[in-house]
Amino acid sequence: MRLGSYAIYTIRMLDNSHTAPLSLYLHVPFCGTRCTYCAFNTYTNAESQIPAYVAALCNELYWLGSAVQQPLHTLFFGGGTPSLLSPSQIANILATCRAAFEVLPDAEITLEVNPISVTGDYFEQVRALGVNRLSIGMQSAHSGELRLMARDHDVEAVPRTVRAARAAGFENLSLDLIFALPYQTLAMWLESVQAALALQPQHLSMYALELENGTPMTRDVGRGRLPLPDDDLAAEMYEVADRLAAQNGLFQYEISNWAQHGKECRHNLQYWHNLPYLGVGAGAHGYANGIRYSTVRPIPQYIARAGGQSAPLPFPFTAAVEAHEPIDAQTAxxxxxxxxxxxxxxxxxxxxxxxxxxxxxxxxxxxxxxxxxxxxxxxxxxxxxxxxxxxxxxxxxxxxxxx
Ligand code: SF4
Missing domain, CATH: 1.10.10.920 (Arc Repressor Mutant, subunit A)
Known part of the structure; x- marks a missing residue:
């Protein structure tokens, strides 16, 4: 459904989730290179637009925050590669969040990090700004698999990034891995899991490869150029990884996520508890006030719309919202x-x-x-x-x- 006019919704919801604290997702749609499996709304060679994008994002946050009653208890910089933002740009965004919303003192503030682009100095600066959780895109401990995925980092970059983050004082680290990759054997997968566990993360996400429409990997698998593990092998990979994670003190709490007790991702729990969350940035999704919505995807259009807003709109709309759908009680x-x-x-x-x-x-x-x-x-x-x-x-x- 296109957003034509900003009607004030008076949906009578049986759902009482409107009283819960909110989560805020901030989308950063910039990447250094494009991974072969990725279908996210992200763009390469677009870094010159980052300053205008951050200004538009702050404007969107300002007007959205002016319409919100509930406090924020989680913020999540996702992407894309949010660590392409400079510490001063992150400072600007967080200062706008704190001015426009009530951010609870113990809010979980996560930054997704690609292991290529960050140094100890960078980590110290973003930690001083209040970022207290890092989600590091490891994906594999095999250089051949990283090349196949066109990841822009090598195997050694991950432990180096984890060491730098710990030295800067981060105590809540999450690593991401992907399994059921082309040519992957059980032994190769276990080496990646063991390499991740050896870094003693507080949280580990392990996703089966998803073949999204339009990606190079999907095309090559479809044409028979890349063989995938069969379902039985993928199931074995999952079962063995679950056992290894548990032996290392990480317990499964969600289909694709394992954590030390108390280190479950509070932001993602908001989604899984089906509680309201706000999404800002290009191509972000949100669900609040009984409405599911998404924002315009191309960066220039986002900058024009979000940056051009000059008055509040009925919650949870902003000028960047492109599509929305009321969620009735049965759907909820x-x-x-x-x-x-x-x-x-x-x-x-x-x-x-x-x-x-x-x-x-x-x-x-x-x-x-x-x-x-x-x-x-x-x-x-x-x-x-x-x-x-x-x-x-x-x-x-x-x-x-x-x-
Ligand atoms: S770094 Fe992440 S968002 Fe960027 S292209 Fe790779 S998978 Fe996609």
């Missing part, structure tokens, strides 16, 4: 299940569901839940429902059955 309940069941330890609790939506989980979804339980894909303990271990790898099948 389904999304609550899709995101909540991803939390493999926590699951979805009937009493929480009732408190939020005013209706019993089993009254709404009793039949598919019983069927999925009988198929060994859901398990019930008291009034909590969780994916079984077997279902973690085929969660889409579970979610499809709930429609």
């Amino acid at each position: 309940m389904l999304e609550h299940l899709f995101t909540g069941l991803r939390l493999v330890r926590q699951g979805v609790c009937d009493s929480d569901f009732q408190a939020r939506f005013g209706v019993s989980l089993l009254a709404q979804f009793g039949r598919p839940f019983a069927m999925l339980r009988d198929q060994g894909l859901l398990r019930q303990e008291g009034d909590t429902w969780r994916l079984t271990d077997a279902a973690r790898l085929i969660s889409n099948r579970v979610f499809a059955a709930l429609f």
Whole structure:
């Protein structure tokens, strides 16, 4: 749906999530090079636009913040490569956030980092600004795999980056890995997992390769130029990585995420708890006040629209919002299940569901839940429902059955 006029929505939601603290995602759509598997809204050779982009982002934040009541408890600089922003640009953005919103004193503030572009001095400066969590794109410990993905860093850059971050005082580090890559064997994958665990991160994300439309990797796999591991091998990679992570004190809390106790990503938990979040920047997504929305994707259009706003709009709109959709109660309940069941330890609790939506989980979804339980894909303990271990790898099948 295109945003034609800024009507004030008066959707009567059963959902009471509007009282929760908010999360804020800040999209930074600049990268040094383009990875072969990437379908994110990000651009290369566009660094000259960063100053104008930061100015537009700050203007968007200013007007959005002026319409917000709830405090922010997480901020996440994602991309793209947010570490292409200078410390003074990050300082400018964070100062605008603190002026426009109430940022809680213990807010989690994450910066995504590519291991190529950062030094100890950079880490010290952004830590002094309040950034307290780093998410480092490791992806693999094999130089051949990094080349295949067209990553712009070498294997040694990751431990060097982790050492520099620790020396600057960061105590909450997350690493990302990708498995089921072309030509990847179980032994190669385990070497990457062991290399990541040897760096003792507080948090580890391990994603199966997703073949997104339009990427070079998808094209080459489609033409038979790149062989992928079969499903059984991918499942074995996942199971073994889960065991290794647990042996090293990282416990799975979401389908693709492991953490030390207390170091789960609070920002991403906001998504998985289906609670409201704001998205700013080019091609960002948000969900607040019963409305899911996205902003315009090309950088020049974003700069023109966000930078040109000169008055507040009804929450959660800004001039950069390009599309939006009201989320009705039935959709909100389904999304609550899709995101909540991803939390493999926590699951979805009937009493929480009732408190939020005013209706019993089993009254709404009793039949598919019983069927999925009988198929060994859901398990019930008291009034909590969780994916079984077997279902973690085929969660889409579970979610499809709930429609
Ligand atoms: S660094 Fe990240 S956002 Fe940039 S091209 Fe690679 S995968 Fe995409």
